Amino acid sequence: MPSDRQKSGEARREKILQTLSQSVGPITGRSLASEMNVSRQVIVSDINLLKAKNEPILATSQGYLYMPAHPVSRVSRLIVCRHTPDQTEEELLIIVNNGGIVKNVVIEHPVYGEMTASLMLHNQIEVKRFTAELENSESVLLSALTDGVHMHEIEAEHTAVIDRIEQELAGAGILYSE
Template identity: 55%
Template sequence: MKEPTKILGDERRAYILKSLQESSEPITGGELSAITNVSRQVIVGDITLLKAKNEPIIATSQGYLYMHASRPSAAERIIAVSHGPERTEEELLLLVDHGVTVKDVKIEHPVYGDLTASIMVSNRNEVKQFMEKIRATNASYLSELTDGIHLHTISAPSEKALDEAEETLRKEKLLIDLE
C-alpha cells in the first residue's frame, strides 16, 4: 500500500490559502493536517507564514478563517464587562441571542499590554462549541488575568440590536457602565 504523499512547502501553503479563501466556515488545523499529510504543528507554522505575508487569517475556537474584505456590519462597538469564569457562557448566549457577533476578547496585561484573542461566535451552536473547547482543553479565560474585567468587540446588523444587548448585560450586572 502506497503512503499518502505530503504536500510540500509553498504548494501546501497555496493549498491552505485557497481552501480558507473558498470556505465560508472555519477549517481546523487537524483537517488541514489530514488533507496535506503533515503534522498540525506544520500547519500552525504555515498559518504563521501566511499571516506574515499579510493574509487576513484569524484563528477562532472553531478553526482558521479567512477574513474577506466585505461590507462591514451596520454597527460595531467595544463593551466593557466584568464577571467570573462561571458566567462566560451566560454572557455569550445573552449577546448572540440579540443577533450580536462577539468578535474578540481583550484585556490589559500589566507586562504585555493589550492582549486580544479572537472568539467569533454568532449563534448558540458556536457558543456551545467554544465552551466545549475551553472545557476539553482546560484552558483559562484571558479575563482570569484581570479579575474578570475584559472588553469585547461586538457587531450586529443595527445599533438597536447592540443597544438591546447592552441593556440585557446591564440588567444581568455583567456590563461595566462607563458613564
C-alpha cells in the same frame, strides 16, 4: 525554476486559501492537515507563509478563519463586562443569539497592559465548543486576572443590534457599570 516540492507546497497553500475562504466558520489545523495529508505543523508553517503574503487569515481558539474586509455596513463596538466564570457561556450566547459576533476579549493587566485574544464566535455551536474546551482544559479566562472585568469587541449588521445586546447583558447583570 521551482522544484516539485515547492510546486506542491504552493498548490497546498492555494487549496488552504480556497478551503478557508469558502468556509462559513473556523477550520482547525488538524482538519486541514488531514484534508491535505500532511502534519499539523506543515499547516502551521503554510498559514504563516500565507499571512506573510498579507492573506487575511486569523488564528482563533476555534481554528483558522479567512477574514476579508467586511462591507462598510457592519458596525462594531467595544463593551465592558464583568461576571463570574460560570456566566461566560450566558454572556457569549446573549451576544451571538442577538446577531452579534464576539471578535475578541481584551483585559487591562496591571503589569502587561492591554492583552487581547481573538475569539471570532459567530453562533451557538462555536460558543458551546469554546466553553467546552475551556471546561475540559486547565486554562482560565483572561478575566480571571482582572476580577472578572473584561471587554469584547462586538460586530453586527446595525447599531441597533449592538444596542439590543447591551440591553440584554445589562439585564443579566453582565454589562459593567460603576
